[in-house]
Amino acid sequence: MNALRTTALGLLLGTGIVGCGAIAGSPEPVRMPATFNPMVSLAPLVDAVEPAVVNVYTSQRMQVDPRAQWMYGLPSERTVQGQGSGFVISSDGYLLTNNHVVKGATEVKVKFSDGADYTAKVIGADADSDVALLKISGDKPFPFLRLATDDVETHVGDWVVAVGNPLGLGHTVTAGIVSGIGRDIPDLPLEEFLQTDASINPGNSGGPLIALDGSVVGMNTAIIAGANTVGFAIPAQHIGEVLPQLRENGKVARGYMGVEMASIPEVAAQALGKGVLIAGVLPDGPADKAGLQTGDVVVKIGEREILTQTDVLRAVAGSAPGKKVDVVVMRKGKEKKLTVELMEKPKRPEKPEAETEK
Numbered sequence: 001m002n003a004l005r006t007t008a009l010g011l012l013l014g015t016g017i018v019g020c021g022a023i024a025g026s027p028e029p030v031r032m033p034a035t036f037n038p039m040v041s042l043a044p045l046v047d048a049v050e051p052a053v054v055n056v057y058t059s060q061r062m063q064v065d066p067r068a069q070w071m072y073g074l075p076s077e078r079t080v081q082g083q084g085s086g087f088v089i090s091s092d093g094y095l096l097t098n099n100h101v102v103k104g105a106t107e108v109k110v111k112f113s114d115g116a117d118y119t120a121k122v123i124g125a126d127a128d129s130d131v132a133l134l135k136i137s138g139d140k141p142f143p144f145l146r147l148a149t150d151d152v153e154t155h156v157g158d159w160v161v162a163v164g165n166p167l168g169l170g171h172t173v174t175a176g177i178v179s180g181i182g183r184d185i186p187d188l189p190l191e192e193f194l195q196t197d198a199s200i201n202p203g204n205s206g207g208p209l210i211a212l213d214g215s216v217v218g219m220n221t222a223i224i225a226g227a228n229t230v231g232f233a234i235p236a237q238h239i240g241e242v243l244p245q246l247r248e249n250g251k252v253a254r255g256y257m258g259v260e261m262a263s264i265p266e267v268a269a270q271a272l273g274k275g276v277l278i279a280g281v282l283p284d285g286p287a288d289k290a291g292l293q294t295g296d297v298v299v300k301i302g303e304r305e306i307l308t309q310t311d312v313l314r315a316v317a318g319s320a321p322g323k324k325v326d327v328v329v330m331r332k333g334k335e336k337k338l339t340v341e342l343m344e345k346p347k348r349p350e351k352p353e354a355e356t357e358k
Contacts, residue, residue: 029146058105085164085207091141097206124246148215149240164207255319255342258285300328
């Protein structure tokens with residue numbers, strides 16, 4: 001991730017719902033009592049949430065280079081160990097971590113703070129949002145945390161607590177504030193990350209960022225190398241948007257418009273003040289069928305004002321395939337509105353995504 005790196009930790013630098021909420025009759029998620037005073041101590045919050053946070057351990061079988069096999073007598077495969085963090089979101093054992101924590105893993109195990117461990121199944125994963133949904137089974141309900149998907153608004157300056165497994169140390173708690181919102185990371189352009197100064201390190205990936213009411217406002221995902229108090233978390237609202245598809249389909253289907261984008265010339269930018277230039281239109285694609293043309297300047301998609309190519313990506317990929325979206329463009333100095341019916345985003349676009357809708 002250039003200067004940014006994800007926070008999974010692996011041996012020898014190896015690999016590191018909303019729809020899944022409480023089942024009927026299950027215990028309630030963690031909530032803090034009215035008498036809780038964070039200015040006195042965070043211990044009551046930590047005691048309440050820590051039982052629902054897990055350490056994640058992965059194993060991945062990797063092929064050994066045939067030349068190394070021949071020269072050093074090595075076996076054809078080796079096992080690489082990785083680790084990260086996660087947290088339970090339903091009493092029947094659904095839990096969340098980062099996609100990069102479990103990507104490529106042949107075995108995933110989770111361990112609770114009381115020492116109990118379980119083998120986990122990967123139900124679904126989405127590389128674009130870096131979210132993975134796991135499932136464990138037990139003979140009694142699991143403690144779980146509530147995602148703050150709609151009723152908690154996060155502000156810069158809010159106190160937060162990070163719980164996870166940094167550097168393989170086991171359950172570790174750090175505290176800080178939300179330092180910024182809407183942050184961008186180049187390798188994960190669909191997300192508008194929360195920034196926090198709660199200290200996180202390699203191994204914290206997938207762990208929860210928790211508000212003072214005990215709800216999860218984000219999932220810790222990345223840090224700036226060498227600056228462990230500049231961390232980034234996926235907002236809970238974004239996680240909630242992909243969870244239903246992960247649970248039902250094991251993947252996330254994203255909208256695709258079929259255009260190549262470019263920044264508008266500086267003179268035009270000064271005149272318009274916003275917009276992204278359509279540099280090419282895929283023949284017979286959604287944009288082509290809707291009447292969009294090379295040279296159009298996109299200024300609005302749905303309710304989102306378009307300022308950058310990333311705005312286009314988020315507006316389109318954040319919508320489901322088959323959805324019709326209104327696209328407002330400037331064409332020959334006049335505003336024009338067209339309706340585009342999105343198709344499913346191709347798995348492997350012919351050109352890198354940065355040259356199309358990023």
